[in-house]
Amino acid sequence: MASLHDSETKVPSLYSRKEKSLGVLCSNFLRLYNREGVESIGLDNAATQLGVERRRIYDIVNILESVGVLTRKAKNQYTWKGFKAIPHALEELRKQASTNDNLKMSQYCSFGTVVNENDYRGPSNSNNSNTDSHTKTCGSYKSDTNRKEKSLGLLTQNFIKLFISSKEDLISLDTAATALLGDVHDPTAMRTKVRRLYDIANVFSSMDLLEKMRHPESGKPSFRWLGLKGHVETKCVPLDNTINSKRRVFGTDISNQDDLKLKKQKMECLSDWSSKEVTVAINGNIEIVKVECDENLPPLPLPQRNSKEFVFGPFTPVVASGVKKSKQGQNWENLADTYRPQYRNKALNDLFGHYVEAWKSWYVEAAEKKHTLAFTSKQTQAKGLVVDDTR
DNA sequence: AACTCCCGCCAGACA
DNA sequence: TGTCTGGCGGGAGTT
Structure with missing residues (x-):
């Protein structure tokens, strides 16, 4: 019996699963709050503004909190710290990872024992004394610890x-789940953990902290840590070839050299985040550029305000190949003809392409009409002359 | 078929 | 007791 939910009977709906993804939600969240003047975030407000359920906001907020982007202030209230807080949060994580005795660094770490009441004081408080309500007194601590662990x-x-x-540059979520679960071989627990890792990975991907690709050997979907520096470099697509972007197309291969280079970067990400200079690709050349890394660190999802070379955020267009920086007196019509910004966001790219095509066809149509009009007016003029002649 | 991950139930914490 | 928080896994969409 066909139901309304049968695919055959489904009207082409406007619903898009992708539009509801945590990654998109995170991008929207950051666009909403990652700007000057934002200090406090209300969860209700966020949910309303973004048109999503509160539950989804919790997911975003918890992930962002764990990298210091915001901190919990009170019930329903968070303090916006911004991306400038990420380096410090990651440095703390790096310290924890290197000093924590419980960590067993074999091929992958076993994080099953990472958490104990001393280690975990809430996602964002690696740097504070944590008077937050997350820290419970002894009463509910035991049961709470279990909950916190998860x-x-x-x-x-x-x-x-x-x-x-x-040691691995690419880590599949299966591998990560296994490592994070410790010795648990429960398929249900594995699936649950992988689900959560997908959530996290989507958020980080939207922030360009993480990159998804296929493992060259296993062919399995895997993730590569980019970090902030990787982020900056990823954003700066060599102008001579957009395909050379560090952001690979899903499933493409990675050369060993790339692997080594990026692995090196991965560690540099953590030590150099406070650095005032970063390496960027400008017109195909690698250049050192000074940046304000602290309070003036450019907001991630917003287009760069000062530098033309920096490209931040998933919606920022990437300069197409062969297009040099605009010179004075440039032929803008030619530029419009040859230059099409390559939006990283496919939807935007498609949309832009659509408008370009529409504009072109409109232009052609208009030109034709103009031509026809001129032609017919000439004809009528000529006819008029003829008529006059016949008069 | 495997991968991906949205969605909302529901239990625990909190005011 | 009502509200907030968020772990969890079913199952639908995507590849």
Whole structure:
């Protein structure tokens, strides 16, 4: 019996699963709050503004909190710290990963014992004394600890630590789940853990902290840690070839050299985040550029305000190949004809392409009409002359 | 078929 | 007791 939910009877709906993804939600969240003047975030407000359920906001907030982007202030209230807080949070994680006695750094770390009441004081408080309500007094501590051990925030931090301390550059979520679960061989637990890792990975991917690709050997979907520096470099696509972007197309291969280079970067990400200079690709050349890394660190999802070379955020267009920086007196019509920004966001790219095509066809149509009009007016003029002639 | 991950139930914490 | 928080896994969409 066909139901309304049968695919055959489904009207082409406007519903898009992708539009509801945590990654997209995170991008929207950051666009909403990652700007000057934002200090406090209300969860209700966020949910309303973004048009999503509160439950989804908790997911985003917990993940962002674990990398220091915001901190819990009170019930329903968070303090916006911004991306400038990420370096410090990651440095803390790196320290924890390197000093924690419980960490067993074999091929992958076992994080099953990372958490104890001393280690985990809530996602964001690696740097504070934590008077937060997350820290409970003895009464509910035992049961709470168990809950905390499984929290998304902690899982996020351990996930990051896994990348930091792992010898592997690419880690599949299965591998990560196994490492994070310890010796548990429960398929249900595995599936649950992988689900959560997908959530985290989507958020980090949208922030360009993480990159998804296929493992060259196993062919399995895997993730590569980019970090902030990787982020900056990833954003700066060599102008001579957009395909050379560090952001690979899903499933493409990685050369060993790339692997080595990026692995090196991975560690540099953590030590150099406070650096005032970063390496960027400008017009195909690698250049050192000064940046304000602290309070003036450019907001991630917003287009760069000062530098033309920096490209931040998933919606920022990437300069197409062969297009040099605009010179004075440039032929803008030619530029419009040859230059099409390559939006990283496929939807935007498609949309832009659509508008370009529409504009072109409109232009052609208009030109034709103009031509026809001129032609017919000439004809009528000529006819008029003829008529006059016949008069 | 495997991968991906949205969605919302529901239990525990909190006011 | 009502509300907030968020772990969890079913199952639908995507590849």
